[in-house]
Amino acid sequence: MDQSRIRNFCIIAHIDHGKSTLADRLLEYTGTVTEREMADQLLDSMDLERERGITIKARSVRISYRAADGETYTLNLIDTPGHVDFTYEVSRALAACEGAILVVDATQGVEAQTIANLYLALEHDLEIIPVINKVDLPSAEPEQIAQQIEEIFGFEAEEAILASAKTGQGTKELLEAIVERIPPPKGTAEAATQALIFDSQYNSYKGVISYLRMFNGRIGVGDQIKMMATGKEFEVTELGIFAPEMTPVESIHSGEVGFLVASIKNVGDTQVGDTITLSNHPATTPLPGYRPAKSMVYCG
The missing domain is CATH 3.40.50.300 (P-loop containing nucleotide triphosphate hydrolases)
Incomplete structure (x- = not known):
């Protein structure tokens, strides 16, 4: 694109x-x-x-x-x-x-x-x-x-x-x-991969579905990815876009918005604001603005 x-x-x-x-x-x-x-x-x-x-x-x-x-x-x-x-x-x-x-x-x-x-x-x-x-x-x-x-x-x-x-x-x-x-997104497909997790949802069959915005590089199905804040690593099993239904694609590139599935069972392993990179060619720094999630209990 x-x-x-x-x-x-x-x-x-x-x-x-x-x-x-x-x-x-x-x-x-x-x-x-x-x-x-x-x-x-x-x-x-x-x-x-x-x-x-x-x-x-x-x-x-x-x-x-x-x-x-x-x-x-x-x-x-x-x-x-x-x-x-x-x-x-x-x-x-x-x-x-x-x-x-x-x-x-x-x-x-x-x-x-x-x-x-x-x-x-x-x-x-x-x-x-x-x-x-x-x-x-x-x-x-x-x-x-x-x-x-x-x-x-x-x-x-x-x-x-x-x-x-x-x-x-x-x-x-x-x-x-x-x-x-509105300006087009910056970033390049050739740079080390950086993707921002801006939301996620839990699916009982697929595990955590991470909503992401690609800033640099690309992510493809089968890639080994790393969460830069938690250090956890996973293999990508599914990628997709919102069109408006969740529609599978083989890869997501810099500037694009989509979702990622990687058999992540623990919601805490993929946190809003964290940066996803590739395990074999990681970015040196995460995207700015991440804050660790706080545990909260909501009543009534």
Whole structure:
């Protein structure tokens, strides 16, 4: 895949500002999913998330988009937790991206959690695309909200895209902005392999499934890999991309986003923020930002 035509991005929004619905429109417009296939808020696949309107687990989906310049781009949308208690997880999801869509409700304006997550995104030097959502509502005040965004964050008011995730207004403009404004990933396929684990899930048959963003090098099925923080080594049994279903591939290369299975039975052996490298040609340093997981007990 031509790395210059990859765009890795996330969506930052306060609860109920329309992040998941906006993601749905991007997937529908590009034909990534059909309306028949579309379960409401595809990225929020946990019942708890739908019930509360927050995203707890990061999810990823690969979107193929033919832009106005005639080129076809691969857009990797990495969903971020929308809850204040998941700051570290948000930071790792952001670290997998080069850009972020900042969604602000046209009726409510900028909220505190939006500010917190945006500053996290700016710390990671992400290109920010402001979107004012729900402009179709009678109580919408897009001009005032655009001015508020300019005053708080310093973006030009006219940079903001006016959108309605409900009606689909602004969807094409947003896709073009993603292609034009967000830079392609850096890194090379020839360098020593470095892949960031930005999320994982446990499967009773396959063990731990690690969600990863390749920064340098490549990983192929059958490769012996090493977790740089824990030192544990495994053999890759399966690789894949999110299209949006988990779709097997033979290898994942620098700039790409996908998942990895390696018969890992212990969740602690593959931690969010850790760097995966190859055992026979390891990277000398891990990717920055890793923090060891803390054991916590949640009650009630």
